[in-house]
Each structure stands twice: as structure tokens, then as C-alpha cells.
Amino acid sequence: MTAAPFTLGRALRLGLLILGALIFLAPYIFMVSTSGKAQSEIFTSSLSLIPDQPYFLQNFAKAFSRVSMPRLLWNGVVVCGLILVFQVVIAVPCAYALAKLKFPAAKLMMALVMLGLLVPIHATALPLYVAFDKLSVLNSYVALVAPFSISVFGIFLFLQFFRAMPDDLIHAARLDGMSELGIVARVIVPNAWPAVTAFAIFSVVAHWNDLYWPLIVVSNQAYATPPLGLLYFRAAEAGDDYGALMAATLIITLPLVAAFLLAQKRFVEGITMTGLKG
Known part of the structure; x- marks a missing residue:
């Protein structure tokens, strides 16, 4: 096979893709650069991405000494993992019922799902906080996980995927x-892994980076999630040590980058397949 000719249009498309990639990667590149600089070099007037003298080891050592980084990462894994499991276990049967079963309230349930997509967590934060306070479950995994155990976005995503699955497959299973x-x-879940993987990326990224809800229900550092831990990091006599702060941020974001790179193929496949369903 001969390679496609390198035309002006192809060069423009490639240039736009490179520019877009640089724009999206710029914050991460700046974060990596800052995590390797000494405090005096960060606040100089000259802008240089390459440190004059690498300061990575010192900044990472400060990050691990001032905050229990393993504890933050473990809390993030536990909270995101539990949320994802509950969301998938609840969303898959609900989406299957709406997509493949006929019952009188189907249209009403679909309307409620669509309305649920419009309700932000901020609207329910106060009553949820009061309820958790009365139940004495603040500063616990229950308070961090329970409000997100049902995902209307997950139901909608799986619904789009299940609609295109052949009905004959389900009729054969019933026979x-x-x-x-x-x-x-035994039939739906094994065929829905692309959609599950795509939803998992959305769910984990959203809840790993969530600061709003943990800031409300957690005051004990033992249950702090990664973004909340960064606030404690700055409050824990870190002052304006942005090199160490960027090193801590880099440690916290690396698991998300690794997870996305590992699941990239499934993620794109899942989004493509759910996006083509009518």
C-alpha cells in the first residue's frame, strides 16, 4: 500500500490537531515543569519550561512528607471504585428495562431520567448534608459514596447502547x-463492556476530581479525597511552595492519565457505539 499524498489540506488538518493537542496539554506541561523547579526559579520574570537545576526529588519529597499521599490515593480509589460499582449495578438493569421491556410507566420513567440529567449536585447538597448529619455518617465513605450511587447519565448512556442490541438475542435467551x-x-453485560468502559472513564474522572462534595461532608483528613488533600497540603504549612504543590498535583493526576491510556481504545469504541444509537 502506498502512503497517501501529503497535500495542503492534510497539512492544515495535522497542524490544527497539533495546536489543539498543545492547548489541552499546556496545563499538564506547565505542572510538570513547575514540579521540577526551586521556589526561587518559579517566581522569576523569565518563562522557561526546562528547570535550570532539576528540583524534582526535593519537591516530591516535600509532597510525601507534608501530606499522607498514599492515604489520599487510597481514599480516591475506594470512593471512585464504590461509586462506579453501585452506578453500574443500578444503571444497567434500569437501562435494560427502559430499552427492551414494555410497561405502562416507561415513558414517564424516561422523562424522569431526562429531568434527572438537569439537576446538579449543588441543588441537593443542603438536604443531603442535613440528612447525613442526622444519621451521623459525615466523615465516612458512606457520605462520599451514597449521593452518587445512582447515575442518570449512566442510565441514559446504557439506554442508548442497549436500544441497538438485537431483540432476537433476548428472545432466544427467554426461550x-x-x-x-x-x-x-449473562447476555447484556458481556456485550456491553465498551459502554461500561466509556462510562467508567467519565465516572472515575468526575469523582476523582470532585472537590465540592468532599469539602462539605469531610473534615477528617483520614477520609480526604485527592483534591481535598491538596487543600490540606497548602494549609499544612506549605505556604506558597508551588513546586511541592505541583508535585503533589502531578502524583494525584497520574492515575487518571494511566487509566485513560490503558482504556483509550475501549473508551473511543464505547462512545462511538453509544453515539450512533437512535
Whole structure:
């Protein structure tokens, strides 16, 4: 196979893609650069991405000494993992029922799902806080996980995916004597991994980076999530040590970058397949 000719249009498209990539990567590049600089070099008038003298080890050592970084990462993994499990376990059967089962309230339920997409967490934060306070579950994983255990976005995403699955496959499973839950577990879920992977990326990124809700329900550092830990980092006598702060931020964001790179193919496949469903 011969390579496609390098035309002016192709060069323009390539240039636009490179420019877009640089714009999106600029904050991360700046963060990596700052994490390797000494305090005196960060506040100089000259802008240089390459440190004059590498200061990575010192900044990373400060990040680990001033905050329990393993604890922050562990809390992030536990909270995001529990939220994702509950969301998938609840959203998949709900989406299957709306997509493949016929019942009188189907249209009403679909309307409620669409309305649920419009309600931000800020609107329900106060009543949820009061309820958790009365139940004495503030400063716990319950308070961090419970409000997000049902994802209307997840239901909508899986609904779009399940609509295009052939009905004959489900009818054949019913003829074999499978129950509806059996069909979900043994037919629907094995064929829905692209959609699950795509939703997992959205869910984990959103809740790993969430600062608003943990800031409300957590005051004990033992349950601090990664973004909340950065606030404690600055308050814990870190002052204006931006080199160490950027090093801590880099440590916190690396798991997300690694997860996306590992799941990139499935993520793109899942988004493409759910986006083409009518």
C-alpha cells in the first residue's frame, strides 16, 4: 500500500490537531515543569519550561512528607471504585428495562431520567448534608459514596447502547428459560463492556476530581479525597511552595492519565457505539 499524498489540506488538518493537542496539554506541561523547579526559579520574570537545576526529588519529597499521599490515593480509589460499582449495578438493569421491556410507566420513567440529567449536585447538597448529619455518617465513605450511587447519565448512556442490541438475542435467551436478571447478567453485560468502559472513564474522572462534595461532608483528613488533600497540603504549612504543590498535583493526576491510556481504545469504541444509537 502506498502512503497517501501529503497535500495542503492534510497539512492544515495535522497542524490544527497539533495546536489543539498543545492547548489541552499546556496545563499538564506547565505542572510538570513547575514540579521540577526551586521556589526561587518559579517566581522569576523569565518563562522557561526546562528547570535550570532539576528540583524534582526535593519537591516530591516535600509532597510525601507534608501530606499522607498514599492515604489520599487510597481514599480516591475506594470512593471512585464504590461509586462506579453501585452506578453500574443500578444503571444497567434500569437501562435494560427502559430499552427492551414494555410497561405502562416507561415513558414517564424516561422523562424522569431526562429531568434527572438537569439537576446538579449543588441543588441537593443542603438536604443531603442535613440528612447525613442526622444519621451521623459525615466523615465516612458512606457520605462520599451514597449521593452518587445512582447515575442518570449512566442510565441514559446504557439506554442508548442497549436500544441497538438485537431483540432476537433476548428472545432466544427467554426461550432458553432465562429470567430477566439472568439475561442482564449473562447476555447484556458481556456485550456491553465498551459502554461500561466509556462510562467508567467519565465516572472515575468526575469523582476523582470532585472537590465540592468532599469539602462539605469531610473534615477528617483520614477520609480526604485527592483534591481535598491538596487543600490540606497548602494549609499544612506549605505556604506558597508551588513546586511541592505541583508535585503533589502531578502524583494525584497520574492515575487518571494511566487509566485513560490503558482504556483509550475501549473508551473511543464505547462512545462511538453509544453515539450512533437512535
